[in-house]
Amino acid sequence: MNSSEHKTVVFDRTLHFELFDFKEIRQPFTEHFHDYYVIGTISKGCRILFCNQEEFHVNAKDIVLFNPGDIHSCHQCDDGGLDYCGINLTKEVMRRLAFEIYSVDRQITFSKSVVRDSSVYFTIQTLKRLVINNLTYEDKEECLLLMLTLIFDKYVSNNLSVNYCNDECISIVCNFLEKHYMEDIHLIDLCKLINVSKSTLLRCFVKAKKMTPYCYLQNIRIGKAKEMLEKGALPIDVALNSGFTDQSHFTHYFKRFLGVTPRIYRDIFIKK
Template structure:
């Protein structure tokens, strides 16, 4: 049987808890939490009882618990459960909702078990950033995108004030791009970009994505990788390139570069320097 592993990480920047359970077989008795739970089933099937309603939970399902939702579950197949999720306190959730909608009120999620690939991608990306200890503003960006999508799709008895169409905010978005280009080699924060552009975090994310087709953090990653390519083409060693382009260490840089370009930085460097 697969070894049972339980990992929990608290992110002080976001004030949320991320956890991962692997190889779990134990049943969980009827209980409730005082916080919001947003989870994702990686492997396994469970029979879940929540608020006197029974669900079959399987691979790919998102699980949404509001504070006070009583629930119990037991494995329903012969396999173990692999599960990842985040816990968000009521105060932090209200802060996020206010940032996104301008209103400090949230009745909770209308659904318990859902299937939504877009939201799943957000959750898994956020979870990975928190579990790996990322310090980039990409994790804050991803948390806002996640909660915004959840509110729009599953906000319970809530009239969402997120506009259906976002005007371009052309000048503000260009100012955000300017700030990112000028400070790409530093550790920068979403607050700094918002202050420079004159937009709130939620408005910046929506306007920037609509205008540029990518989020501010992905824009920053792209700028960094493009600068790294130039340095590597000119013979700079990967460690030096990592430091000059704002990455926390060489391993972080190598992972990002490989995911964007398809080859490791050292291999890319050799392509341009093998005849020198």
């Protein structure tokens, strides 16, 4: 193995999927197939991929979609290494998630092996970060379902039903989040509010607000936390009184949104 190669494999026990994060990989992969689905992204490098007797040139930001049983192989076509992130889902898990999203019990079949889709690419990279950093179940579930919804809408051969919700429905969800931000809110709770599927809610909410419902909720919580910190409250107390599960998750989100830790933000106002 090349000394610069780095391989990370994580199994998420809450959502039951594998995540591969490979850096600077140079090895070729001979013809093989999997008995599970593979959703992968290339973030660096170039490969020649053969899948089901078709040849593809796969570059950075391309996405590969393999069905169970798809025969594929690949090798590097430049002098650099390959950075690859892969998400592996068993047939049982994929079928369950498809039912959860669309309320249909149907086997999923990807219609394309290689696609270029910035929304899907960004969502996969976000999911990788959430899993590797072991963030909350709600974070990971919402991102996984959004990723699958985006893929199902465009790259699944057996068409699934698509519904939409209007601006009033989105307002109902937003109002609920603003009033109940201290509570443990799950995606299914929001779906029941307006009687839609998870995919419909995610699709329409992202279109209207440019972020997912859970991200919107975290923005509300951060806003409440800022108010308390500005009054001199301790970060540990703010975490417990703004809806976060613990101080660690609170600090992660606060720094991610504002670029500084809660304590540094608080100290600005104390010194002032």
